[in-house]
Amino acid sequence: MIVTRWTGVEVRALRTAALRVTQPEFAEILGFTVAAVRKWEGRRETIELAGRFAAGMDTLLQRLDHAAEARFEAALAGRGSVVKTPSAPDSFESSTEIAQRVQSLNELDADGSVLDILALAIDDVVERYELEGPRRLAPDVITARRQVEAMLRQRRHPAQLHALYSIAGRLSGVLGYMAVNRGRFGHARMYCREAFSIGELLGDTDLQAWVKGTESFCAYYQGDCAAAVRAAYEGLDLANGGPQSIRLYSNGLARALGKVGDSAGVAAAIDAATATASALDTGPGLTPALTFAPYGEARLMANAATAFLSAGEHDRCLDYGQQVEDRVAESDSVWSRSLVRLDMAAAMLGAGRHREVEHAARLGVEALEVSSDRPIRSVWQRAHELGKIIEAIPTRASDEYLGSLLAWSSTAREFSASEG
Known part of the structure; x- marks a missing residue:
């Protein structure tokens, strides 16, 4: 007909x-x-x-x-x-x-310009992510993902199909990352599985390695350190020493090993990440946390501070935190400003150290204020971990932080509390 x-x-x-x-x-x-x-x-x-x-x-x-x-x-x-x-x-x-x-x-x-716009939209989300947060941006990413899926159902040039699937995989990956930041771990795993399958279809091991980094990130905030370590190692096999190795070593492997107290493993992972970053000359800047590009030096050091804190290496945590503090303060990354402050505050109260309660409490309050309008899961979790430490040291400064945490949590819960 x-x-x-x-x-x-x-x-x-x-x-x-x-x-x-x-x-x-x-x-x-x-x-x-x-x-x-x-x-x-x-x-x-x-x-x-x-x-x-x-x-x-x-x-x-x-x-x-x-x-x-x-x-x-x-x-x-x-x-x-x-x-x-x-x-x-x-x-x-x-x-x-x-x-x-x-x-x-x-x-x-005929849709070449549409593909270009969709690819640029991913870069735009990465750049805007820490200014606007997952709650505001996720609907736009979902709309773009559905648009790509509708385009995939039509008859397409093979090269366009490849480009569309590549965009679809990265959009699904972005949604997985956003879901972790909202504490929606079930959705995060499903989006990651979809993105990984698309990477497998395309033979895109860089995308697959990135997805494994996000799966490790998800497992870490679920408290499943064994799964976080496993996902990081799987990602490192796929990255094969390439750009994604930096994120997998520092954001994945080192932080998970820190949670199980493997100080030597943390140090080895951070050394490997640093060597890779140096070989690739990724620069000193604070790359966005949600990026498909290789991590820069400042982002790596912020992750190192977290990993050494988890391992109980409080002096090394403070050392990395102080090195990166100025660069974080100059960036648009409000979450990094919160997280570095929270890590340093917790390190100041570590066992066997001179307890700088007033300084730590002040950093904690600043951390809550910085991201009060766009809290995410990682800030929520570390803010409450600091709360458990500081409530065991009853002082006026401790009470001030705990009061701020209580007020902050009442609004932050909707944005970043864990599912269920």
């Missing part, structure tokens, strides 16, 4: 009679906007679709089963726009049909 002229009438018949879907569902299937569908149907026979819009309708029409095709024909009975294709042609195709098919092939490249 062939439609010789696509107007709003044919579009409406295809949507309502053949597919029986709503306008938003129809737009998602095609990868077009709902506004476009509404305009076509509203203009009825006064508008004629051309180019990629008509080609999209042709493709959808060809996919109809016999029942849907019959409903479509019935809805348009009497209109000259529909030509029923003979079921058993006894000659070659007409030149018009061949020309239409060639035109469709040429139109497969």
Whole structure:
């Protein structure tokens, strides 16, 4: 069956009679906007679709089963726009049909600019993430992911399919990372599984290594250190000494080993991360935590401070924290400012040290104030870990921090508390 002229009438018949879907569902299937569908149907026979819009309708029409095709024909009975294709042609195709098919092939490249925009959207989310947070940005990422999925259902040039799947994998990975920061660990694991599967399909080991880093990050905040270590090692095998190794060593392996008290393992992992960063010349800056690029020196050192704190190496934690403190303060990373302060405060109260309670409490209060409008799971967890330490040291400063923590937690819970 062939439609010789696509107007709003044919579009409406295809949507309502053949597919029986709503306008938003129809737009998602095609990868077009709902506004476009509404305009076509509203203009009825006064508008004629051309180019990629008509080609999209042709493709959808060809996919109809016999029942849907019959409903479509019935809805348009009497209109000259529909030509029923003979079921058993006894000659070659007409030149018009061949020309239409060639035109469709040429139109497969029509969405190149859309792909560029979607790829740039990921970079934009990474840059805005720590200014706006997962609660505000996640809906936009979900919308982009659904748009890509709708585009994948259409007939595409192989190169475009590869680019679309690559974008889809990174969008799913970003959603997994955001879910960890919201304390939605179940969703985080599902998004990571999807992203990893896409990386496997594409043979993109860099994406797979990044996903393993996020899985390690997720397991760490769930308190499953064995799973965090395992995911980090799996990621390091995939990274094979490449850029993702820095994140896997420092954010994954070192921090998980610190939680089980393996000081030597922490030191070895941080040394390996530092050597890789030096070899790749990643620079001194504080790269965004949510990035697919290699970690810079400041981000690595912030993770090192956390890892050594967990291992009970309080002096080394303070050393790294003091080295990175100024660079963090100059950055847009409000969470890093909170987390470095919380780590240093906890290290100041470590066993066997001169307890600088007032200084530690002041750093803790500052940490809560810095990210009060966009708390995430990691800040929530470390703020409460500091609370457990400081409540055992009753002073006026301790009471001040605990009071601030109580007030902060009442609003932060909605953003960052663990699921269940």
